[in-house]
Amino acid sequence: MNPLMKFGVIMIIALELTFIKSVTINLIVIAVSAVLYLILHLRWRQWLWLCLLPVLPGLGSWFSLMYFGTGDHVHMAWVMLSRVYAYLWLGGLFTLKLNDERDIFLATLEQRAHLSPTFVYALVGVLNFMPAVNQQIKTIRVAAQMRGMTLHIWEPQLYFKAILSAIRWSQSLAEGMVSHGFTEGAQRTHLEAVTIKRLDWVIAIIALIAFQLLLLPHWY
Amino acid sequence: MQTVSDSKRRHWALRDVLLLAFVAVFIGFIFWVLGPVYNVLAAALTPMGLAPFANDLLLGGWMMAAPLASILIRQAGAGLLGELFAAAVEMLLGGQWGVATLLSGLVQGIASEAGFAVLAYKDWHWRGIFSSAVTGAVITFIWSLFRDGYASYHIGLLVALFLTRFVSLLFFGGVLVVAIQKLIEKAGVLRRD
Structure with a gap:
């Protein structure tokens, strides 16, 4: 199904x-x-x-x-x-x-449910980053610990640093996608029609x- | 430095969607790392019948993706989308509520979004943030009356649970988000065009 x-x-x-x-x-x-x-x-x-x-x-x-x-x-x-x-x-x-x-689910969202390709491909890109995000959070906490700070969840610094990574990565990914030919709002053709x-x-x-x-x- | 689109544009730009998705994934993971803490707390409270307090105490944290997305992107719908992304991440990581996570994410997103909406999406600073924390607590509590069976609790416990949730949202969704916004503005990493 x-x-x-x-x-x-x-x-x-x-x-x-x-x-x-x-x-x-x-x-x-x-x-x-x-x-x-x-x-x-x-x-x-x-x-x-x-x-x-x-x-x-x-x-x-x-x-x-x-x-x-x-x-x-x-x-x-x-x-x-x-x-x-x-x-x-x-x-x-x-x-x-x-x-x-997963691939067919996202392809159906785009082709049959007519969700904007911007959202679908953003989702694809970000999902592939999930392991890296996990690693990055560990890195942020370890880096702080080396300076004698423990970043607890109630500390804004933790989120600030996470957001800095999010900003950097989202920009890189956006540039990467555009340089690989992704055009916002453009009509796309599909190799495999769902x-x-x-x-x-x-x-x-x-x-x-x-x-x-x-x-x-x-x-x- | 990241350039965020001007909020007056109705079209969702790729870089904005990516930023909000990344923020949601980061928040999802930060609280995923804390999963064991929550589980230990919930397990300790379970025999006393107080497990819902663990949930309400941390709810503000689970919901942080929404106000953060709103203040970063400053666009109607950003909070809702951010929270939906975060809920999807939680579901994919194997959250205990299965598909109900997405439904809750939707409700939480709407709840947080409502706070900015009542101010006509004009205030993205502390007023908007605290207003979103208040609507966030009230609307999700109504949802919990049904989904978590809260409607069957004694009124005393209900009041205590609501206060816990309210404080949690005021802290995580209010005080903490305002502090994060200050740090971001001080660092000057966002520019709007």
């Missing part, structure tokens, strides 16, 4: 989950995601990630609602615990495959309708 279509369906369902107070619905979302993961053949590390990551925020909400809730708070505690899992398991369908599908299959639309619509039908009985 086209990653942008998948993304759209996931975002709509996630938005609805925010307002639905139902453990059952959350569990159904988790179960359907789990079935899809079985088809996708995840590595055991990814399974572990899916199971462990939501534990902390989930239990955090659960304990708070148990201790300090009012009204139907015991129910709400379970809703929150299952909701955190539902968000991550649902989102994982998109994010875990994103490494393979098409969205009719089947993708059908699957997306069925998934969304099925989810709405699930909500109809008002069992939550």
Whole structure:
């Protein structure tokens, strides 16, 4: 399925989950995601990630609602615990495959969703810089430590230096892109045209309708 | 020295988009480095049922990308885009909230942007920054009533959580951003044309 279509369906369902107070619905979302993961053949590390990551925020909400809730708070505690899992398991369908599908996702954004190429290619450029950004932050902190300063998060110096790097790099990248022929606002041709299959639309619509039908009985 | 486009232009220039994306990624990473600190704090507070305080205490930090993007680019929509970029980074790094991170990023971006919007995008200094911190705290709190189940808490805890969030935003999104802006202006690294 086209990653942008998948993304759209996931975002709509996630938005609805925010307002639905139902453990059952959350569990159904988790179960359907789990079935899809079985088809996708995840590595055991990814399974572990899916199971462990939501534990902390989930239990955090659960304990708070148990201790300090009012009204139907015991129910709400379970809703929150299952909701955190539902968000991550649902989102994982998109994010875990994103490494393979990133190029086609961005190409779809540009060609089919008609997002300005400036944004799409800026995103491509900056995403490739992510490891360098991580390194740069370490460098900034180590450089300060060598002068006997520890840059904590509440110190403006840390952000100032990060912004200086951002300014320098954004300028270099902009120059690099322009010198490689990127022209703002120009009509682009595409080596590989992205098409969205009719089947993708059908699957997306069925998934969304099925989810709405699930909500109809008002069992939550 | 970076030249930033004049805010009166409606078109988004490549260099502005890149600058705002880089700022968002840097902020995303700075708070990613702190992830373990947050987790330890949250884990320590969890058995007492006070874990939401960890979240509200650091929220201002997560949201810093928005006011920083606004004061650097000085264009309507910069804060929203900056926060969306930052949320996308957090999601890609494997944030605990999965896709909900992007939804929250959208809400946080709008919340921060609203502060500059009520001043008609005329003030990019301390008034605008503090106004964005206030709208940021209020609007995201309404969102939390739904998403984080805050609506089911005792009123006492709700007030305490809101105050925590408000102080966090006033500090990270207000005091700190004003200080950063002073440093940038003193260094003279930005020019507007």
